[in-house]
Amino acid sequence: MNLPGTPPRRLIVAITGATGAIYGVRILDMLRKLGGVETHLLISSAGWLNIQHELQLAKDDLHARADVVHSVRDVGASIASGSFATDGMIVAPCSMRTLASVAHGLSDNLIARAADVTLKERRRLVLLVRETPFNLAHLRNMTAVTEMGGVIFPPLPAFYNQPASIEEMVDQTVARVLDLFALGPALSPAWQGLHSGSAD
Numbered sequence: 001m002n003l004p005g006t007p008p009r010r011l012i013v014a015i016t017g018a019t020g021a022i023y024g025v026r027i028l029d030m031l032r033k034l035g036g037v038e039t040h041l042l043i044s045s046a047g048w049l050n051i052q053h054e055l056q057l058a059k060d061d062l063h064a065r066a067d068v069v070h071s072v073r074d075v076g077a078s079i080a081s082g083s084f085a086t087d088g089m090i091v092a093p094c095s096m097r098t099l100a101s102v103a104h105g106l107s108d109n110l111i112a113r114a115a116d117v118t119l120k121e122r123r124r125l126v127l128l129v130r131e132t133p134f135n136l137a138h139l140r141n142m143t144a145v146t147e148m149g150g151v152i153f154p155p156l157p158a159f160y161n162q163p164a165s166i167e168e169m170v171d172q173t174v175a176r177v178l179d180l181f182a183l184g185p186a187l188s189p190a191w192q193g194l195h196s197g198s199a200d
């Protein structure tokens with residue numbers, strides 16, 4: 001619960017044009033299920049292309065998952081200013097183009113500007129970068145964002161939890177991402193060790 005006068009918990013979620021639009025959608029779904037977090041959604045044009053191609057999701061269905069939806073062209077939006085308090089920002093998935101823009105502080109659309117603000121205010125920025133293989137520009141840009149305090153979080157699935165479906169695999173990653181924001185009790189179960197309970 002917030003103290004009187006303190007801003008609500010807020011997260012900015014951006015979906016850009018890398019494959020894996022489902023990560024952004026599941027983040028919104030999980031935040032809605034958790035409750036108590038105001039979500040601000042941004043979708044790039046290439047992000048829309050991928051959402052339609054990969055998920056066949058209607059715009060209204062996606063918009064309904066967020067509290068506020070901003071146009072990427074609206075660089076005058078609330079989230080373009082550091083004075084608008086947020087808990088941070090997640091870009092899921094994050095294209096190499098958006099990564100480059102963030103790494104170089106271009107602020108050339110509201111996604112890059114909100115990420116720039118998140119970094120300058122020393123708030124948490126998590127980029128679910130998606131490309132393979134990487135070239136040197138990608139690697140250098142990831143290093144630059146890390147040096148500025150951002151978290152590079154490629155959505156690489158883990159197999160030790162034996163996911164039974166793509167949804168489970170995605171949700172395991174989403175839980176790890178949201179746990180970085182300490183929104184409440186951990187969503188991702190703690191690893192108990194391979195031989196828990198056995199001394200041998």
Ligand SMILES: Cc1cc2nc3c(=O)[nH]c(=O)nc-3n(C[C@H](O)[C@H](O)[C@H](O)COP(=O)(O)O)c2cc1C
Nearest residue numbers: 016017018019044046047049095096097098130131
């Ligand atoms: C079907 C499809 C899949 C794509 N997958 C990726 C990807 O995995 N990673 C990436 O960096 N770019 C990918 N791209 C290219 C980006 O969408 C493109 O570079 C775009 O300019 C990114 O713009 P944005 O950062 O504003 O979303 C893909 C494009 C399409 C159409």
